Every structure is written in C-alpha cells, then in structure tokens.
Amino acid sequence: MVVMRRNRYRWKVVTLVFSILLITHLAFPEKREVDSLQRLMKGATDSSRVRILNELSWIYKNIQVDSATKYARTALTLARKTGKRTFISKSYNSLGNAFQAGGHYDSALHYLKLSIQTQVSNGDSTGVANVLNNIGIIYDEQGDYDQALQSYFQGLRLAQRSGEGNVEAFILTNIGIVFKKQKQYDRVLEYYQQALAIYQKLKHQFGITVTSGNIGSVLIQTGDYRRSLQFSEDARKGYEKLGYVRYIPYTLGNMGIAYDSLHQYGVAEKFYRDAFQQHIGFENKYEAAYTGKNLVLLYHKLRRPAEALTYAQQSVALARAIGAKEMLRDAYYAMAQTHRDLGRYQEAYQYQTRYSSLNDSLKEESKTKTIMELQVRYETEARELELSKQNEVIANNQLELTQRKYQLLALGSATIIVVISALLVVQYQRGKRKKLEQESEFQLKLAQARLENELHQDRLRISRDLHDNIGSRLLFLYNAAENLPAAGDLEKKRQLSQFARNTLHELRRTVWFINKERVLAEELESRLKEYVQLLQPLSDLQVAVTREGDGNVSLTSPQAEAIFRVAQEAAGNALKHGHASALSIRLEAQASRILLEVKDNGKGFETTQSSDTLGGNGLRNMKVHAENVKGTVDVRSEVGQGTTVRLSINL
Secondary structure, three states: OOEEOOOOOOEOOOOOOOOOOEEEEOOOOOOHHHHHHHHHOOOOHHHHHHHHHHHHHHOOOOOHHHHHHHHHHHHHHHHHHHHOHHHHHHHHHHHHHOOOOOOOHHHHHHHHHHHOOOOOOOOOHHHHHHHHHHHHHHHHHHOOHHHHHHHHHHHHHHHHOOHHHHHHHHHHHHHHHHHHHHHHHHHHHHHHHHHHHHEEEEEOOHHHHHHHHHHHHHHEEEEEEEHHHHHHHHHHHHEEEEEEEEHHHHHHHHHHHHHOOOOOOOHHHHHHHHHHHHHOOOOOOHHHHHHHHHHHHHHHHOOHHHHHHHHHHHHHHHHHOOOOHHHHHHHHHHHHHHHOOOOOHHHHHHHHHHHHHHHHHHHHHHHHHHHHHHHHHHHHHHHHHHHHHHHHHHHHHHHHHHHHHHHHHOHEEEEEEHHHHHHOOOOOOOOHHHHHHHHHHHHHHHHHHHHHHHHHHHHHHHHHHHHHHHHHHHHHHHHHHHHOOOOOOHHHHHHHHHHHHHHHHHHHHHHHHHHOEEEHHHHHHHHHHHHHHHHHOOOEEEEEEEEEEOOOOOEEHHOOOOOHHHHHHHHHHHOOOOOOOEEEEEEEEOOOOOEEEEEEEOOOOOOOOOOOOHOOOOHHHHHHHHOOOOOEEEEEEEEEOOEEEEEEEEE
C-alpha cells in the first residue's frame, strides 16, 4: 500500500495482496470454510491430514498467527511420519509462512530455505518458485528491496519455465508492489498488467479481481482517475460475484478518492460513507480510521464542520483503540482543523498541541533508533577489538611454546632461533602498536559520537521549545485569522487578540531561558509569578506561588526551563481535567537539590487506572522535561482529594 499526502491529511490508496499455497487462494475465509476443513480431518488418511493442516495454517496466517504455527508444526510432524518429501517440503513452507506472518523473519527464512532444499531434490521447480516468492515477501517487509527483487526474479524464471501461470502472475504482482513502494508507477503498471493478462488467459476470476483493484489504486497515484474508477468498479463487481464481501469496502474507498479528486464531492461522499460503514462492520478499524479522515477532509472542503467533527472523533477513537500512532497523529490534526472551523479556538489549540507533541515523539523514535544502531556498531567494534587482543595473547603464548620446542629439538640452531624470534618480536610490536592506534581511533570516534549526541539533544530541546510552545501557537493564530470574517464577530477577534498577547509572553519566556546560562531560584520564582498573573484573568483558578530555601541557588537554563514547563503542564491539567478552583506552586531551593511541588484541589483520579490526566500528553511532556535534566516526576492523586505533582532535580 502507498500513501499520498494531500493538505496534511493522508490519502490511503489500498493495494490488496493474496498468496498461493497448494491449491487454494483463500483470503480472509468465512467460518464455514474452516469448519468444512475441520470436518474433513475426521477419518482422513495421514496424507490428506497433512494437506488439510497446511490449508488451515494458511487460513489462520492472517487471522491468528499462533493457530497458524500450531497447524503447520502438526503438519510437519505428520509429514515426517509419512516419509513423503513433497509433504515435508510443503509443511516447511507453511511453517515459514506462519513465522513470517508473526514477524519472526529469521525462523521464517530458515524453514523456507529447508523447503527449497527438499523441493530441489524432488525436482519440483514450481514449488521452488513459490517458496522463492515467499522469501521475496520477507525481504520486502524488511525493506531489503534488492534482495526481494532478486528472489522474485529467480522465482519468476522458474515459474515461466514450468508453465505455472498462477505462480508467475502472483510473482509479477509482488514485483509491482516493490516498485510501488519506490513510487515507480510506470513499472508498477507494467507488471500488474502482465499479471492481469495471465489471469484473464487462465480465467482466474479471483486473480482478475484483485489485480484490477490493484491497477485502479495505482492509476489514482498517476492522476488517471477515470480509468481508476473503471478498474475499481470491475474489482467491486468481482468481489461481489465471488462472495469476498470483506474486500468491497477497500474498492469503495479508492473510488471515493477518485471522485473526490475529480471534484464530484456528492458521489465521493456516498462512496466514503459506504466504505466507512462496511469497514466498521468487518471490524477493519485501521481502514475505517483512514476513510474517516478522508470524510473529514471532504467536509472541510464543503464547509460542513459539524459532520467533519463526527468522523474526526471516530478516527481518533479508532486510532487509539489499535494503538496506531501515525494515524492518531493525523486524526489529532483533523480534530484541530475541525474545531478551528467551528470557532472553538481553545479546543483547536489543544489538539494542535497533541498533534505537534505526537509528531515530535514519532520523529524522536526514529532518531533514537538511529542512535541505538550507532551504539550497537560501536559496541560491536569494541568486542572485535577485545577479541583481537585475546588473539594476540594466544599468539604470544604459541610463540613461546614454539621457541621452547625448537630449543629442545635443536640446540645447535640457537642463532637461527634468535633471528626468528627477533623478527617475530618486531612483528608483534608492530601489531601491538597498530592495535593501540585502532583503539585510540575507536575511542576518538566514540567521544565524537557522544559529543554529537549531546549537541543533538541541546538542539532538539531548543527546537522543541520553539516548535511546541511558539510554533503551534503561531500556526493556530494563522489558521484562525485565515478563517475569520472581515467584519463582525468581535468576540472572536477579542479572543484571538488575547491569545496573541499570551503567545508573545510565551515567546519572551522561551527566549529568556535560551539566552540565560544560569538562572537563580528567585529569578525562576519571578517567572512563575508572571505566568500566574497571565493565567488568572483567563480562569477562576486561584494560584499562589511560594519559595523556600536559598534564592541564590543557581540552576542551568535547561533545569530552570524544565521546572517552569512542568509547573505550566500541571497548572493546565488542574484547570482542564481536574476542574480545580485553587492551586499552589512551591519551590524548595537547596544547595544540592531543587524541588517543585504543584498541588490542586481538583476532582483527582485513580492512579491505578488510565485517564486523560494520567496517561495523556500532559504527563508524558512532564516526564520528557524531567528526563532531559535527569530529574524525576512523581504524580499522586485521589478521587475527590486533588492532585500533587512533584519534580525533583539534583544540582
């Protein structure tokens, strides 16, 4: 599947993939098919039981991986009992496919390669082609497209020589999918059309239907929307005729995108809504969320914000239910835009902040992965260096034993031994010097990597502050101004004016923290009081700021900023979630430690259960700020007793 961005939302164009195993092409089978196979197990011969077990493994591969693995293992045990190499090789294939479905790629490749070895000895070129295709799928999923294409083309040549059209067409489809991920759409169409021609020749209706739908999805990417509609409609009719109703909403969603792109919004709305309802009915939450976002985008263009809000809320709920972070990020953006269209600027800003926070979190996850890979590389080099040192010791011991041996065997050859020993010593010293140079270079690289990481963290902190605290506000102001009528609505203009003034104060605070190398505790107290003065006119919340200890205690700028941001988050949570009427902010400054305590009299919550306050962005942001300065955050709350947030930082 390929994703095309448009107006910060995602068009999701669906490519359906099916596989071939033995004589079936079942995909998302109905319960009756499973029941039928299980009934056939009773009284069946061992050979028939192997076939049925492999069929069941294939069915459950995309439904319940554990069951697929269990059926494949049972099939392999029974196949070995029969002694028939054909059954053994196909069971290896089934087990490899089950491990692939579960993401256990090393195990999958192990069993698939065993399957190839067995089928080669049997002279089964078609079977080898099928397994090579499955290996290509694994490399494709791992992002190793070169290896994937190598496996696919090897399997394609074997399938062409054996005249096995089904396998050939399927491999052609998978080759097209690799090129689709690389956005080489002309090549994608070339391979998809070759596959379609084969299926049409074989009168393989399921293959024709799936491939027609896939071609339709690619034509959307190329902008050929009318041809896309033709192929998508053919696919819809095909699924309906074959009884594969689970696939129909995918084609409806693609047709909705095509009509939307052709500005036929009324027709697009119908297809989107039908696709959404059917995805919900089949519990395709992932696809339903994407279709919901497409509807939000459509209603945004049609200036129907109330309807947009309904689907934006559902997209958020669906994304949360399945833990899809990228989808949730986009759904947050849809919610921000929709609330803005409704004139709900506070809610719009809240969702814009959630969007920004989650977007940065996803970027940070990617960066963390890169850093971890670098660390692993360095650790590997260190282990290799240590192993090299151990080999040196072994070599030195061997040299000593060799010298003794020669002394015992030929005392008369002392001169030669001395010469040889001298040469070896020189060689050893050179090797030792080289290893020391390598170790020094390694330590230098490691120090550079650590320094670069520290600089990266500093840059990340500054950019996060500007992006989260200022960028989000400015973007919100821009979008709100764009949609504000030229005349009238004085209340909205007043609200935006107040929001702009608050943004200016936030910018000044951020710049102040960045420009300061050290911050005194009494200066931090003053900044907190300034924030409270701005906060109180906007709400009925009564806030008191106090300080205990030495006001001359010095903090680094990041430490002071972390304390301020945690206090800001805690105050916001007390107002928004806790519905508090009173809040106290206390600083306790000591030479070795500084403590922040924010206490409210709000409704509180059960800390053993999830809640917006406990598990939302607020607490996550507090933890991030604390971790950046090696501090700790403790949140304590009871229902009806309010909430207390404590941040402790060692100085």
